[in-house]
Amino acid sequence: MFVLGLQGSPRIKGNTSVLLSSFLTEAERLGAHTQNLDVARMNITPCQECGTCEKKGFCPIDDDMQQVYPLLRQADIIVMATPIFFYGPTAQMKALIDRSQALWSLRYVFRLMDPGRKWRQGFLLSVGATKGKNLFEGTTLMAKYFFDAVGASFDGSLTYRQIERPGEIAKHPTALKDAKEKAGSLVTPFLNRKKILFVCTENACRSQMASAFTRYHAGDEIEVESAGSAPAEEINPLMEEVMREKSIDMAFRKPKSIEEAAHSGTPELIISMGCEEACLLFPGVANEDWSVPDPAGKPIELMRRIREEIEERVKRLIGQISN
Ligand SMILES: Cc1cc2nc3c(=O)[nH]c(=O)nc-3n(C[C@H](O)[C@H](O)[C@H](O)COP(=O)(O)O)c2cc1C
Numbered sequence: 001m002f003v004l005g006l007q008g009s010p011r012i013k014g015n016t017s018v019l020l021s022s023f024l025t026e027a028e029r030l031g032a033h034t035q036n037l038d039v040a041r042m043n044i045t046p047c048q049e050c051g052t053c054e055k056k057g058f059c060p061i062d063d064d065m066q067q068v069y070p071l072l073r074q075a076d077i078i079v080m081a082t083p084i085f086f087y088g089p090t091a092q093m094k095a096l097i098d099r100s101q102a103l104w105s106l107r108y109v110f111r112l113m114d115p116g117r118k119w120r121q122g123f124l125l126s127v128g129a130t131k132g133k134n135l136f137e138g139t140t141l142m143a144k145y146f147f148d149a150v151g152a153s154f155d156g157s158l159t160y161r162q163i164e165r166p167g168e169i170a171k172h173p174t175a176l177k178d179a180k181e182k183a184g185s186l187v188t189p190f191l192n193r194k195k196i197l198f199v200c201t202e203n204a205c206r207s208q209m210a211s212a213f214t215r216y217h218a219g220d221e222i223e224v225e226s227a228g229s230a231p232a233e234e235i236n237p238l239m240e241e242v243m244r245e246k247s248i249d250m251a252f253r254k255p256k257s258i259e260e261a262a263h264s265g266t267p268e269l270i271i272s273m274g275c276e277e278a279c280l281l282f283p284g285v286a287n288e289d290w291s292v293p294d295p296a297g298k299p300i301e302l303m304r305r306i307r308e309e310i311e312e313r314v315k316r317l318i319g320q321i322s323n
Pocket of ligand 1: 010014085
């Protein structure tokens with residue numbers, strides 16, 4: 001399970017950073033994999049309103065945001081953390097938010113569904129110096145809209161007033177404990193999911209489709225990974241096309257090796273489609289073989305048939321796991 005932290009303060013070891021660290025450290029201690037992006041030190045150009053994302057479904061600006069898109073898609077939980085600057089988030093965080101218009105477009109212009117969307121959760125952490133009654137209103141509204149654009153439900157916030165000087169948050173009577181407890185309550189249900197690894201040769205068609213369908217239909221019950229014994233450079237464009245026919249968005253997916261997939265932990269079940277290597281890497285782990293032929297390089301009709309067969313098999317598997 002993966003928690004992505006977005007740290008928006010430019011101040012080194014500032015209050016936001018300390019608060020977010022408390023959340024992420026606890027998530028990691030409980031068994032989550034976490035990544036803390038120091039957004040204020042990344043090279044993220046503000047949106048240029050060129051309209052490419054609404055026409056073509058991607059952002060053409062070649063900067064650090066290109067690394068953020070796939071992480072937003074992989075995340076089970078996204079924590080947006082920012083100090084209040086003029087009743088909103090920092091400019092650096094706002095640039096990231098605006099660039100998420102590319103994901104908004106995939107959903108609302110192209111009508112595609114990211115397989116993790118139904119289950120992903122978003123949480124806001126924020127601090128401000130004054131007592132203002134409406135201090136967090138602008139940022140909360142923005143966070144809600146941001147989470148919707150990137151495919152996460154808004155799961156609430158922890159906000160603290162009268163926090164100004166660096167390190168002051170650590171003296172707050174409950175803030176760090178609150179963040180820790182919130183991490184526990186958000187992360188725990190995700191950690192209890194059954195872990196399944198799908199493997200095929202290139203991780204470009206079959207195992208990608210199987211993992212997307214599994215996350216789409218049962219991402220709350222199953223933590224799913226996919227990999228290949230000889231990963232391709234890119235996922236198969238014909239596979240992306242047939243998944244789009246089902247309104248499923250495969251954007252930002254990259255084939256990975258079995259060794260890379262192993263970083264996210266030992267699976268409880270391996271399902272292979274023409275590849276036995278994963279079982280050798282995880283001796284003793286239960287495994288199944290699905291004899292699904294490789295559709296790579298074949299006509300689109302075969303790709304469609306394989307897509308249907310894989311979805312059927314995935315649904316049967318989910319049925320067995322849920323009972
Ligand atoms: C440019 C700027 C604008 C700010 N605007 C506000 C504001 O509108 N309201 C407020 O309560 N605090 C405001 N602050 C104070 C910060 O929110 C506060 O010092 C916070 O603790 C900084 O968190 P950090 O250490 O994580 O950066 C502002 C600070 C700066 C530098």
